[in-house]
Amino acid sequence: MRKASCALLTIALLAGPGMAMALPPVTLSSGCSYVTAIDTQADQLLGLLSGLIDDLPDYIGVDGVDLEQAMMGDGIPDNYEMALLGAALCSGSADSDGLRAQFAANKAAYLELNDKLVEVVDILLGPSGTTGQSAADRLAAAADIFEAAGLGATPEGAELIATLDGVATQLNDLLADVDPMIILVVRNALSQGTLALFGDFAAAVVGLSTEMQATVTDLLADYQADIETYVGQAQALVTAAQGLIDTYDFGTENEVALQSLVDDAGTLIADVNWVLDLPSALSIYGGAKSATEPFSAAGDYDGDGTTNGAVFTAVVTENEGTRADFVAAASGANTLYPGNAGMPVAGLVGLAFLASSIALGGTLVIRKK
Numbered sequence: 001m002r003k004a005s006c007a008l009l010t011i012a013l014l015a016g017p018g019m020a021m022a023l024p025p026v027t028l029s030s031g032c033s034y035v036t037a038i039d040t041q042a043d044q045l046l047g048l049l050s051g052l053i054d055d056l057p058d059y060i061g062v063d064g065v066d067l068e069q070a071m072m073g074d075g076i077p078d079n080y081e082m083a084l085l086g087a088a089l090c091s092g093s094a095d096s097d098g099l100r101a102q103f104a105a106n107k108a109a110y111l112e113l114n115d116k117l118v119e120v121v122d123i124l125l126g127p128s129g130t131t132g133q134s135a136a137d138r139l140a141a142a143a144d145i146f147e148a149a150g151l152g153a154t155p156e157g158a159e160l161i162a163t164l165d166g167v168a169t170q171l172n173d174l175l176a177d178v179d180p181m182i183i184l185v186v187r188n189a190l191s192q193g194t195l196a197l198f199g200d201f202a203a204a205v206v207g208l209s210t211e212m213q214a215t216v217t218d219l220l221a222d223y224q225a226d227i228e229t230y231v232g233q234a235q236a237l238v239t240a241a242q243g244l245i246d247t248y249d250f251g252t253e254n255e256v257a258l259q260s261l262v263d264d265a266g267t268l269i270a271d272v273n274w275v276l277d278l279p280s281a282l283s284i285y286g287g288a289k290s291a292t293e294p295f296s297a298a299g300d301y302d303g304d305g306t307t308n309g310a311v312f313t314a315v316v317t318e319n320e321g322t323r324a325d326f327v328a329a330a331s332g333a334n335t336l337y338p339g340n341a342g343m344p345v346a347g348l349v350g351l352a353f354l355a356s357s358i359a360l361g362g363t364l365v366i367r368k369k
């Protein structure tokens, strides 16, 4: 290891967990499987979404989607940031080990999401491809069992029966408002593990930066308070119903049906809580959730004092550089990029050498004549 890297590593270790991890200088090669997978999946996902959302930009290109801060963007099209991340993941350097571990963990969490959603949808709609009842039908049936057992005679019993019937009606109304075709498509997509097809793109995008994670959490935030209220009410219902099952004799068949409903409701509540907690469980790549994170426009991947956003402006906006040019310049693999305001003295010396060797070359050519 070179002396300079040793010193940087020591600083990083001394600085503690708030400091971003040291990442290697990288170049973008066409054989980088992370970038290929992310590019392909992002293209396919945006293609799917373009059927639902009008005027969605492409993923690739200088006018590609910029999704941070609930789609306000951070000034760098996401495909450039993702290329920088992907190139760092593809790097053979041990400095990328931590990054690859974070990516694997985020991908595993995302893939589990598909399983949780399948479970939730199966409970709400009834198991796919069977004659299993929907949650609404089972809630109404539970209310009937309690009613037939005479529980409606007490105020508490009457309230529980009315609540179960009310929730059943609400669920049915909710589903009646959704186009059956959309339900069918979503259901098929989940049961075929379609979410898993976007595993690399999702794992990359959710941990790209705090600003990008804000886009994901904002999607949930609109519903979070309502969902938490429903979960609290469902938990109270589960507790009340379990108390009745444990106290009264409803007959074996009814008790099996009631217990299975209560158990499924418990699973549903746990799954929904898991989904609500998911954004906070995902890692931001390269360090703490702070300004030191390396892949956002405000971030500084190579720690040279020039933000990635400033590099993008210099290389791409002002000098028509490619993604590969941006990756090399932002990561520190190329410090001689056009417009580098913070070019180190060594870089200037290098430029001087370059200039003199070109001059020398020119002289030699002239002499040949």
Ligand SMILES: [Ca+2]
Binding pocket: 065, 066, 067, 068, 073, 074, 075, 076, 077, 078, 081
């Ligand atoms: Ca962006």
Ligand SMILES: [Ca+2]
Binding pocket: 300, 301, 302, 303, 304, 305, 306, 307, 308, 311, 330
């Ligand atoms: Ca920099």
